[in-house]
Amino acid sequence: MADPSTYRPATGAIPTDPGVYKFRDAHRRVIYVGKAKNLRSRLTSYFADITGLHPRTRQMVTTAASVEWTVVGTEVEALQLEYNWIKEFDPRFNVxxxxxxxxxxxxxxxxxxxxxxxxxxxxxxxxxxxxxxxxxxxxxxxxxxxxxxxxxxxxxxxxxxxxxxxxxxxxxxxxxxxxxxxxxxxxxxxxxxxxxxxxxxxxxGKTDGLIRRLEREMTSAAEELDFERAARLRDDTSALRRAMEKQAVVLGSGTDADVIAMVGDELESSVTIFHVRDGRVRGERGWVVEVQENATLAEQVESFLTQFYGAESDMSSGIPREVLVPALPDDVDQMQDWLTQRRGARVDIRVPQRGDKRNLMTTVERNASDALARHKLQRAGDLTTRSAALTELQEHLGLDVAPLRIECIDISHVQGTDVVASLVVFEDGLPRKSDYRHYGIKEAAGDGRSDDVASIAEVTRRRFLRHRGGEATPPPVDGDEPVAIAAGEVSAEEGKKRRFAYPPNLFVVDGGAPQVHAAAAVLEELGVTDVAIIGLAKRLEEVWVPGDDEPVILPRNSEALFLLQRVRDEAHRFAITFHRSKRSKRMTASALDGIPGLGATRRTALLTHFGSVANLKKATVDEISQVPGIGATTAQSVRDALSADESTREDVTSG
Structure with a gap:
């Protein structure tokens, strides 16, 4: 591992002009190519405090042994040169x-x-x-x-x-x-x-003129009594119309655009592009790639446009008049100038805000999201991949055995209210939904803010309460809710006592050092020594181990990190779902509680009739009184109570 200070160029020797730079390793292989408006400003950022760099950037600068740069006249030239070098050298740290x-x-x-x-x-x-x-x-x-x-x-x-x-x-x-x-x-x-x-x-896309011409020729042939030729032209016209029907019309006639969507997480990004010519979708393509460093969406868009439209020697016929993107590149003017030069005509890059183009962008985003989901499911469903992930976890965390059973907990709340926790279980790298749990957490007293660390400790204690004596975990108590496999709701066997079959090999906490230390303290207090525990911090996907001052950094493309991320995201999804359900029930109950003459039966009748409290608030007294069992007096009480509740909310908001 090289020390960046050994090859750091003198700051004064680096020009302030736009240009392109290359990092090379000890064998003179190019490992990274980048461009900059100001070479001095960009390059000096790589040689700042190494501990403050993103893990991938840190690995790049410590792998490199030298850096060199080329000054160009304009940012457009830098854009073109950057792409040419990426294509020529295929650097390992470029996406x-x-x-x-x-x-x-x-x-x-x-x-x-x-x-x-x-x-x-x-x-x-x-x-x-x-x-x-x-x-x-x-x-x-x-x-x-x-x-x-x-x-x-x-x-x-x-x-x-x-x-x-x-x-x-x-x-x-x-x-x-x-x-x-x-x-x-x-x-x-x-x-x-x-x-x-x-x-x-x-x-x-020049279809209308051709069809009109064939129809004129068909009419002329019929008038000349050349019925055989007229029939052939009729069949030709029908064939053209069938060919046109195979291309869905999505935008107005004459619209030429490429619609690009990007959907991803901290590790991977799914990119989908629809090619629209003359208002019709003529083709589509898709990629799933590793996200580079902590790149913003604008930076990812710029990288994609550079590589995609610079990929071919002759793209003049493939570049449309308009490129619709999810976010504008930082150097959008230079990117437009570069594409205009390659196309030989004006090219506009913009983000669709409304109308048909916004709707089409939503469709492309949905396709990108589905492609990412399929990609992840394909990885998760592959036995070899799951085995590799468990083996990597064992090696990186120094476990005695592969973690065949992994449990993960997450806390969800809104400013300390409706605090809940979730516990999800993965066995052999796959979710075991029959063992999922919900936990209700008592809210903190005083200022009403939630203490995530204390909540983590409470859930951990409740999970391992009897594990100390070698017994199975006790049945759900005081808010612990077992979950049905399919629906993700409370099990139909509510009255039965359910126990976990056995403890986990690995216990994952959603959070960093404070959260994992709190959970580890509980396990130590309970005398649990055969369960490994880690924390997964979301910002940089760092793995925290109790007692270590520095996190474990797993390779970004490792199957182990992918599995941990999937477990954590499932716990987060499960907690959010339960939190929303609990909050919705509380808000519904609080809005209709205490109204004179309104018992449980009438509350149910009102909600069944109007569908929600929001719809009930919009109803008049006459409309409320039409509900079976609700008289005029009760309807007026409901209307007055809901109006008072709405006024109270407005006062709180304005205050």
């Missing part, structure tokens, strides 16, 4: 948006005398026009099969074309009129080029 699969595109070889259309995967080449990418190759082939009926463009390879040209006989597609057969001279190069142009225009 790369790589596909786990290649996406098919529809390619048209305009650089040939007789252009052909085919399904293609790989890098774009000059002289070839591309449409897509598409999610599935079969979708392209189905579209081509429909369109070659109307636009009989060549689809055969060069070898097949030359063989049929020598034989003087067309292939099967030529006989069934799905190819204009330029190989045998049915059409010359200019006529075939015109067919190709119409084919490209249709895929580019």
């Amino acid at each position: 790369r948006y790589r596909d786990d699969k290649t996406y098919p595109m529809l390619a048209v070889t305009l650089n040939e005398t007789y252009p052909r259309v085919f399904v293609y995967r790989g890098a774009r080449k000059p002289g070839v026009r591309y449409f897509g990418p598409y999610a599935h190759a079969w979708a392209i082939r189905e579209t081509v099969d429909l369109l070659t009926r109307v636009f009989p463009i060549r689809t055969c390879s060069t070898g097949v074309f030359r063989r049929n040209e020598q034989m003087g006989r067309p292939c099967l597609l030529g006989y069934i009129d799905k190819c204009s057969a330029p190989c045998v001279g049915r059409v010359d190069a200019d006529e075939h080029r015109a067919i190709v142009d119409d084919f490209c225009d249709f895929l580019a």
Whole structure:
């Protein structure tokens, strides 16, 4: 591990101009590439107090053995050079948006005398026009099969074309009129080029003009009593309409945009992009990548735009007029100028706020979220991955055995009110929902604020109360609620005493050093020595072990950290769900309690009729009195009580 001070350049020697810098390791391999408006300001930040750096940045500067930079004239040049270097050197500490699969595109070889259309995967080449990418190759082939009926463009390879040209006989597609057969001279190069142009225009969104032209030709043929040609044109028009129906219209006609959404957590981010051309979704792509350092959403967007639109040698036809993103890059003006240069026309980058574009962004975000969930489920469902995670946990934490049973607790409240805790259980890396627990926590006296450390200690004590004597954990008491497997609610076996089968190998606390020390003190007090305990701090995903002054930093791409994060997030979700339910019940009860003449039966009737207290507050006295069992006097009492409650809330808010 290198000491950054050994290769730190003199501050005065670093220029203040924009530029791009490279960190190299002891073997002169480039391990990180970055750009900066001010090289001096950016580079000196890497050589500040090393303990204050993000763990990933700290690992990078201690792995590096030298740093060098290149000054450029503008920030746009820095953007381009940064991408070129990332592509050339593939630095290990830079995030790369790589596909786990290649996406098919529809390619048209305009650089040939007789252009052909085919399904293609790989890098774009000059002289070839591309449409897509598409999610599935079969979708392209189905579209081509429909369109070659109307636009009989060549689809055969060069070898097949030359063989049929020598034989003087067309292939099967030529006989069934799905190819204009330029190989045998049915059409010359200019006529075939015109067919190709119409084919490209249709895929580019210029559909209305082509359909109107075919309809005019069909009408003209019918008037000339050429019914066979009119029928063929009718079928061609129907084929074009079917092809158009396969592309959903999402925006107004003429809209060309790429819609990009990013959804993620502290470790991974899911990126999904929809390609919209002429208002229709022409293709989509997706990635799940590791989040770089503590990068903001704006920085992630900038990194993605740089790599995605700089990835191909010829992207002029692939860059739309508008790029819709979840957050604007910090250097949005320079990014727009760079994309404009590559496209040869103006490109705007903006965040959609309302209307159809905002709705489409929501759809793309939903797809990105689903992709991230599928990715995590795939990892969690893989037996080999789960085994690796448990083994890594055993090694990093120095456990005697792999933690086959992991329990995690989390506290949830709002400014000290409705304090609850959750306990979730994972066995063999999978959730065991039948053993989930809810805990009700007594609120702190005095100022009403909750003490998370004390709550952690209380829940830990209640969980391990009888573990000291070697007995199983006692049944739920005083607010401990067992949970049904499917619904996540109180078990149907409420009256039965339920016990945990055995204690955990690893007990996880959501929090840092104070929380884990409080839980460890309780275990020591109870004499529990066979349960390992750790805390997982959310900000930097640090693992705290009792008695250690420094946290354990697990590799960000390790399966062990992924499993711990999943356990912690499940405990947080479970606690939040119970907290909301408890708070909702309290607010409902407090709003209708104490109203003269309103007992439990009438309260239930009111809530059943109106659906919620919020709807009841909007009702008039006449509307309330229409509820069976509610008279005019009681309705007036309800109306007065709810109005007084609303006035009290407004006074508290204004105060």
